[in-house]
Amino acid sequence: MQNRQAEELANWCAYAEGIPVLSGFVRGIRQDYAAVEESFRSKWSNGQTEGQVNRLKTIKRMMYSKAKFDLLRLRVLTRNGTAPPN
Structure with a gap:
């Protein structure tokens, strides 16, 4: 995340899905995956x-x-x- 590598998001999600504490978080990311992926590419921040x-x-x-x-x-x-x- 710190390096803003959007292409690594899919790999991280696959890895994090196996961790019980993060599985719900990953489920939320997958609901709007395109927006999350775009947030890594965008220079804007809120x-x-x-x-x-x-x-x-x-x-x-x-x-x-x-x-x-x-x-x-x-x-x-x-x-x-x-x-x-x-």
């Missing part, structure tokens, strides 16, 4: 977006049931060093 979503979910989990939108927004904006608009 890692930045996923990182921001993960950060927001972590903040919300830390706040438990107090995480109403206003408080969550205030906390996110304050953390980034920007002041919330009045």
